[in-house]
Amino acid sequence: MNEFGKAKMEYEEAPVPAELGDRVKSGMTEGKQKATRGRALRRSIGTVAACFVVLFAGLNLFPTFAAAAADVPVVGGLFRVMTVRSIHGTVNDVQINVDQPAVSGGDDFTQRINDEIQERVAAKTAEGQQIVAEYKEAFLATGGTEEEWSQRDNEVSVTYDIKAQTDTTVSFVVDTYVSVASAYQEAYFYNLDVANDKELTLADLLGDDWVNICNTSIQKQMAASEDPTVYFDASMGGFTTVDETTSFYINADGSPVVVFPRATVAIGAMGVVEFPIEK
16 A cells, blocks of 8 residues: 555544534535634644645645746845645546745745644645535435535635735735635734734734724724624624734725634625725
8 A cells, every 4th residue: 555545544443523414504604604613723723734635645646736836036125925835626527726825035934924824724634525525424424415416616716816015014814715615714813014024904904093993993994894784793693802812904005904703793795994094
């Protein structure tokens, strides 16, 4: 048995967490994304070693399936952001589309960022394949056929989008997506000051009064919406305040844009909700 075969057997024989079936079911129910995101991240990072074995052994087995992308720079100055791994192909009837970014620079700061991105990409790719497999099992068990399943869009993807860049800073988003349910869509935001080896915060961009600035702006934008009723109120678990964990990216004007996942502050039909913030 070759190395990949052994890794695959170890992965398949590993006990499946009991909560996975519940996650597949909860993925069918709108409004559960926030809780699911937390569980997904904790489990992904907790099982990242196993994910590495399966994913990267697979890359070695299928050289035409995974190819190192060209060193394409998109940020000038002290550093570059580039695609370091591009994976496009089908494994176990799941379409895998992964474009993994990295930040050049060679110091401890950029290496830490790159290691974190690599862990997340590997974990989310392996987790996505397992989620699709569990979803397929449930689909067939409830009367679906193999033919019907083959007509579905069974995809696991990781992409990234650069939002803003200067000679010393960059803001980009790594998006992960599993086609079976919106609850398995997740985004990771990177706002980096490479010149000073730090991740930028809302306080860095808006000053000491950043919480009040953000809250006031968000509340005004919600109230000015064509239909303010699409937003949840506090009693429904809607927006109350930003904090250090609030996601954001920096736009081309240098202003932060606060981002809330689907169905956390507004109805699911609104999708991901964004609020640009100005001082």
